Amino acid sequence: MKSQGFDAGSISGNVQIEAQSYTPDSLMGAPVVDEKILSNAFVNLIYRNQGVEIGFRYENYLNPILGFDARLKGQGVPYRYITYREDKFEITGGDFYEQFGSGLILRAYQEVALGIDNAIDGFRFKLRPVDGVEFTGLIGQNRVFWAKGEGIIRGGNLNIELNDLFPELMPENYRFTLGGSVVSKYQPDRDIFLKMPENVLAYSARAGVISNDFAIDAEYAYKYNDPNATNRQKYNIGQGLIVKSSFYGDGIGVALNAHWIDNMDMRSDRNARAQELFLNFIPPLTKQHAYALTSLYPLATQFNNEAGIQLEVTYQIPRGSAIGGKYGTMLTFNYSDVFTIDTNNIDEFTYNSKFLGIGNKRYFRDINLEISRKWSNKFKTDATLLNIIYDRDVMENEGAPLYGSVFQNVIVMDAQYMFDNGHSLRGEFQHSWSVQDSAIIEPENMNGNWAHLLVEYTIAPSWYFTVYDQFNYGNDDPDRRIHYINGSIAYLTGTTRLQVGFGKQRGGIICVGGICRAVPASNGVFLSLTSTF
């Protein structure tokens, strides 16, 4: 297919539909759903030809699955763009995602699992005038459900790869990078009581070095006065520092990350709250736990007030050693510790904050150890031990004293056996002990001890049969000691995955990358279909 010297180009995309039926259950906390069935679906389509890329996404929420914002209700094409690319130059008109540096002052992103999409609708250009230098400029507005936020975002970003820019001056074994960003948002001042800055500026600077056995990078950000709904209209400046480092040796890897953030919840609308209109993103200093009971009490970054550190050490016990066994054993140790920063109020509008000062209140601590061992070609096991301190008031009630802190210990045993015919059997046993340091006044569907048993049978490469029972046998309220029994069948073929399940799912908090949403319990059938093409 040729026309005017162009070839036909290529088409790619992906599609997803998730649906859930709801049977109310007042004891479990599964609410009445008038529609009985709720569903989220989208299809992405990208057409590429030479330097041109055209893409759009159709979305359909009729009506949004519980836990997603009800304002997503509807259908349409909220995302569409045209990009033109050359070696040294790129322009995009329409919707785009973007991240400056570590995302401390700008990250436009999408998280399908949470219903978050703060894509910028506007104009962006990227310029690469010489090797090793990339400049990005953009202007636009964030998506908020089916509309655009009021704030206008202007941003500029510079990345410099020193080794490419000055190849003759740089040592061979080290790669140095420098970068800087500015972001300014404009929103008219309509406040009838307070003077609002209509233009709010933030800037950041960063530097990094990478070699064969270590990598370090750091970013500092500064934001001018930005009174908004999330910081209770404080006129303080904002500051943030993120440091990431990793070291590699023989069979050992160490990652050490830390951040200190003060008043850095940035939105393109000063009235935005919850998960609306984020301008930036700060990843949580925690391991992303995958097991059901290890993620009961997840950390969400407190963008306006947090100082934390995370250390992760992975060590491969050498193969053939007495402890390592024939196939080797992998140890992963993780330690996260997150505190308030050191502040005190001056008045209604300002507070004192000591840069890098650490407060005396611990939000969250997570110490965990994972031991993975392959015993033979057919048998492998995974054991996890976890100890968590979780300040429920900070994580779930903006710090006001409602719940106190939760202290949790978890043990997980996961074993998988592969049969000769491509079948395999996997079993999980998990147990969680948890206590809360304040009285539980209201009966609730999640506290005390849990046991979890899961069995999964796989017929490679296509079929997965899973059944589990999550039992909150230690709930404070005897009536709420509920078995959440759930079964599902998944079928994979090529790039298509279809899953159908049935049963009860506990309510709780689901986090992806440190952003969380509360999900009510549900009881019913769920269906999920994903495919890429």
Place this chain on the structure above:
Amino acid sequence: MNKINFIFAFFIAFAIIGCDIVEPPYRKGGDITPVDTTKKKVLLEDFTGFRCGNCPEATHVAEMIANQYPGRVIVIALHAGPLAVPTPIRRYDFRTQETNELATFYGLIATPYGLVNRRQYVGQNLLAPTAWGGYVQEQLNVDADLKMYLETDFNESTREISLQVQLEYLRQGNVNHNLAVYILEDSVVQYQQDDRQPAIHISDYVHNHVMRGSFTGTWGLPVSDVAVSAGSKLTVPFKYTISSERDWRPSKLSLVAFVHDNTTKEVIQVEQIKLFKE
């Protein structure tokens, strides 16, 4: 390298233009705004819940706005959403069929949020408390399309409320105008979580302008099946008997009547009257 210098210059220029620094005092010296009766009154609806710790602060914001424009802003507390659901310990249910219908219609998933004349601003109906004041002020500057006059009477022995709503159209009205009448109660003493306090559980919190019910259902009744011409006056009478099952105290009740466009749901005019003259 000139290109790089150019880029740095761009950054510096950007930084200079893109920033406003506000110096204290941060408060605007807002005198109480004089009343202009040729303009609209404004309905400010505050979605709230007794387990919502941030809601008392939002209620305070609504009251500050109402005080700023005396007699021009009518506030209703709509108890709805997940934090208005009674619990095994705290069983008092403030929710009504109307508040639940409004919450569903506007996609409420959390509180506090508010509606200002039920209009959309920047694509959103649900507004954060920090945004209420500006939009209320904007609406207060819109010319009134109609005036409303309310008269009420209460028969204590039969518990029957009579209400006369008189509409005076200043401009031609649309066919799709609906008139709704809501019942509010003040000074309801019940539990409220208040996260501003050192001890957040307030057992004797005073709940004001609580939505209790309606004469007309959530969306009201059609005003007229023909377009109302400018200058015409209509009188709509209502009778409503308070059921003996209700714990409402008549001396604390008031009635809010409003006309809205039944397509956009936007409030065109609103008026409030107390059941008992003070």
